[in-house]
Amino acid sequence: MKAQWHSWAVTPDATSAAAPGPVGTRDTRQRRAVLEVLDGEDGFRSAQAIHATLREAGVKIGLATVYRSLNSLSDAGSVDVLRDGAGEQLFRRCGGGSHHHHLVCRACGTTVEVESDSVESWAARVGREHGFSEVQHTIEVFGTCEACARSVASPDG
Amino acid sequence: MKAQWHSWAVTPDATSAAAPGPVGTRDTRQRRAVLEVLDGEDGFRSAQAIHATLREAGVKIGLATVYRSLNSLSDAGSVDVLRDGAGEQLFRRCGGGSHHHHLVCRACGTTVEVESDSVESWAARVGREHGFSEVQHTIEVFGTCEACARSVASPDG
């Protein structure tokens, strides 16, 4: 449950100053930069990788801010999060709000969004049949994409 | 690479002694204890929880050993591993070597093993259709089991 921060609680004489927007929506140079990196990538990337990319590009930004931006974007449903084999969080800008899953290249992170009604209903049914409620699921498919498979077979430096 | 501190740098006619079995298979009090805890549980448990259980039961065992045991068991395919929402590893003794997935109670960890050929083939097909090779997948279903749902509705603590 999020706290309310609008003045419609009409605090006595606190009405003096501003009516700031909700938390996590203020437009800042740093958040814009994080979004730009995400929009420029087609695969999942770690927070640390995104931070490194920004610093290398000359953007002055703290690691904590990268994490904060990614988390609020994630809360807002604007980015998808998954964990790699080591348990590290990976982030990616994903389309729309529609529920989907990912086919991710282990080597380069390139990602294809995939959907399947049958899998969705399978997960829901499995939960229901065993008396579970509030059923969710996590499905990720990993593999080696064509390009990476080729470059392993014939590394041309 | 591990440093050696024993004097076997003196391997003169090293054929002398034993022919020890493969690494990770030696029968020790600690490994037996970890397996016992796993066999006594029906849900996924964290390494730290397993360690705590053992210590409370009076078993003298180090946390590092619990992790090592769980990891070698996992490598051997004797236990399944998944990560909870926080990214923490959870372990569970699972049946046979047959590929399956889990329906896990968020509250108590109780787990049901589930199988589905259609889901397996769906994952494989999705990868193939996009030119991915060495396709793997992770599928976990989370929910609240009947018992936990009841105890939330009417806590009789």
Added chain:
DNA sequence: ACATTAGATGAGATTGATTATCAATACAAA
């Protein structure tokens, strides 16, 4: 443009899970 204020930032400290170190120990074979 200026003042105001609460959200946002960042360098560094902190947490927390997991792994590495390495001397001491225990298992298994002879």
Added chain:
DNA sequence: TTTGTATTGATAATCAATCTCATCTAATGT
């Protein structure tokens, strides 16, 4: 038993992710 090495364990180290808090700044009102 003896021997050789895998295993153990207390603790340090690692690493991702979060928290602290003084400072900054975007957003709004005047």
